[in-house]
Amino acid sequence: MAQPEGEDLLSTEAAGAESEPTTVPARRSSFRRLLKDPQAVISAAVLLIIVLLGIFAPWIAEHGPNDAALSAVNAPVGAPDYPLGADQNGRDIFSRLLYSINTSVVSALIGAAVAISIGLTCGLIGGYFGGRIRGGIEWVFNLIMTLPGILLLIVLMPLTKGDFRVTMLIYGVLLAPGIYRLVRNVTVGVRNELYVDAARVSGLSTLRILGRHVMPVVQGPVIISTAFLMGSAIGVQSGLAFLGVGSTEVPSFGAMIAYGFTNLYVDSLQFVWPALMLGVMTASFVLFGNSLRDALEGARPKASSVSKSAGSKGPARHEQAPKNPGDADALLSIENLHLTYPDPSGTPKPVLNGVSLAVRPGETMGLVGESGSGKTQTAFAALGVLPGEASIPEGSIKLDGRELIGLSERQLRGIRGRDIAYVPQEPMSNLDPSFTIGAQMVESLRAASSVSRSAARKRAIELLGHVGIADPERTMRLYPHQISGGMAQRVLIATAVACRPRVLIADEPTTALDVTIQAEILDLLRDLQAEMGMAILLVTHNFGVVADICERMAVMQDGRVVETGDVAEVFRNPQHPYTQKLLASILDESVVRDDDRVLAGESSEGIN
Numbered sequence: 001m002a003q004p005e006g007e008d009l010l011s012t013e014a015a016g017a018e019s020e021p022t023t024v025p026a027r028r029s030s031f032r033r034l035l036k037d038p039q040a041v042i043s044a045a046v047l048l049i050i051v052l053l054g055i056f057a058p059w060i061a062e063h064g065p066n067d068a069a070l071s072a073v074n075a076p077v078g079a080p081d082y083p084l085g086a087d088q089n090g091r092d093i094f095s096r097l098l099y100s101i102n103t104s105v106v107s108a109l110i111g112a113a114v115a116i117s118i119g120l121t122c123g124l125i126g127g128y129f130g131g132r133i134r135g136g137i138e139w140v141f142n143l144i145m146t147l148p149g150i151l152l153l154i155v156l157m158p159l160t161k162g163d164f165r166v167t168m169l170i171y172g173v174l175l176a177p178g179i180y181r182l183v184r185n186v187t188v189g190v191r192n193e194l195y196v197d198a199a200r201v202s203g204l205s206t207l208r209i210l211g212r213h214v215m216p217v218v219q220g221p222v223i224i225s226t227a228f229l230m231g232s233a234i235g236v237q238s239g240l241a242f243l244g245v246g247s248t249e250v251p252s253f254g255a256m257i258a259y260g261f262t263n264l265y266v267d268s269l270q271f272v273w274p275a276l277m278l279g280v281m282t283a284s285f286v287l288f289g290n291s292l293r294d295a296l297e298g299a300r301p302k303a304s305s306v307s308k309s310a311g312s313k314g315p316a317r318h319e320q321a322p323k324n325p326g327d328a329d330a331l332l333s334i335e336n337l338h339l340t341y342p343d344p345s346g347t348p349k350p351v352l353n354g355v356s357l358a359v360r361p362g363e364t365m366g367l368v369g370e371s372g373s374g375k376t377q378t379a380f381a382a383l384g385v386l387p388g389e390a391s392i393p394e395g396s397i398k399l400d401g402r403e404l405i406g407l408s409e410r411q412l413r414g415i416r417g418r419d420i421a422y423v424p425q426e427p428m429s430n431l432d433p434s435f436t437i438g439a440q441m442v443e444s445l446r447a448a449s450s451v452s453r454s455a456a457r458k459r460a461i462e463l464l465g466h467v468g469i470a471d472p473e474r475t476m477r478l479y480p481h482q483i484s485g486g487m488a489q490r491v492l493i494a495t496a497v498a499c500r501p502r503v504l505i506a507d508e509p510t511t512a513l514d515v516t517i518q519a520e521i522l523d524l525l526r527d528l529q530a531e532m533g534m535a536i537l538l539v540t541h542n543f544g545v546v547a548d549i550c551e552r553m554a555v556m557q558d559g560r561v562v563e564t565g566d567v568a569e570v571f572r573n574p575q576h577p578y579t580q581k582l583l584a585s586i587l588d589e590s591v592v593r594d595d596d597r598v599l600a601g602e603s604s605e606g607i608n
């Protein structure tokens, strides 16, 4: 397929041109999402109140954190001037609690800032450049990881002179390898994306690519890790103070807990206040980080059941839908499917306008149409993996007579992978760069068939061999960036057919691959179909692929199917003007074979 680089470059530029003005609304909508999340609002409010209490401690507290009064020794809660009582040295617990907040916040900021700045910078560089640069960086980080963390901080006490800020600085360095690994893995994954190659070819500087393409992907995981790091830094600082490492002059939850411990039988509450505050602070950091990540990464296409439009109740809203001719024996039957997404003003924007489609058992149906005609949305609707904001006001999707619209996520999970499976367009983007092929296959197999880990591993190795991977055992140990696109697609096909699904939806499974590999993947799909007897719905914009492998085809335009029929018949005698236009613009007699064998899908050779 002559999908020239020029076109890619133009689209990259166009995307770039578009991305500038959309940045502000995107940020605004992330912020709005954050404000709508009760977990985010509550945890942020709790943190804000705690931090403000720390900042205003000198004005709120009656006493200094180290002011001791003999008359106040072990004063109970509610004693005059000592709202939370006093410790065994006669120091105001409330005051020490407030000042300890500042110690914790400073520790969290130093520890997280050092870890993020070192880990993020090195992760981006190591992940993007690879080779010796990555080797050198990893050597240093591996060395750091061998150091015994807390023990080192204790041993270095003479060097830090008990200053918790210096201690947290060193702790930040010890935390950096975790961030490095995270960022490196994400960067390696993004670096292999086609759009990054396109950006590189179009002359974008490395810094710009890192900032524009890599950082947005990295920011979510880093933010959630920041929250964990802050919680961890607070915990470690308190732990060290509990052990007596550091200046006794510095108020800290850890030191307060230690004093509370020794005084547990005199007044148990002395121990409870700092422990409670420590718990609330660390939990708030983590909960807020989770919400922030969700907000920044946007509404993910959750594997949720498709939502029906407001007001539509029960599954009986598609009775008037026109029946598909010949769908009585259909395994997957889509009738009059309408799908909308809200536009920025909230008005539903139609994306599918009454799609009707029937896939019979054991057949390969090609779903063709120009970009944006709704092929993928139709496939996603059938799989029940539309994003949360999608709405189906009308229509029906039946698998072997069972209505899928309106099923709960739990019910859909029982169907996906077992009865209906999916092979995606971009194999690399569909494998997690942080996990080995084996780990990902085992996880998917266990999710689909609840087998033991060892059985899933055995089955994964078998499947990899079955889809033509030469050394399955070795491949299981590899990370996605260590295998080719063709191998990645074989891995995904192997996972998809693991439970012998009755319907396989393959969304442009060969688009991201080069021509030779495309033919191999089509052959593989054909072989697997012959062996397992599954029906395949093949989403493609490539008529060559349709001619090569499909028996029937449906042509989509503007969110509806305009023509359905046997491939040979549609190729010979297209009825709809849009099909005629598509065929006229795509077919080239000099490269496309028109013999009956090929059109009937009997040949094993690919056409492009």
Ligand SMILES: Nc1ncnc2c1ncn2[C@@H]1O[C@H](COP(=O)(O)OP(=O)(O)OP(=O)(O)O)[C@@H](O)[C@H]1O
Pocket (backbone or CB within 6 Å): 341, 351, 369, 370, 371, 372, 373, 374, 375, 376, 377, 378, 387, 541
């Ligand atoms: N989350 C979404 N919100 C709003 N509109 C969407 C969303 N996802 C898809 N669309 C719109 O749905 C329409 C159909 O998209 P779809 O991905 O199904 O097209 P397609 O035929 O598969 O195209 P391609 O061959 O390029 O993948 C497009 O106009 C697209 O902009």
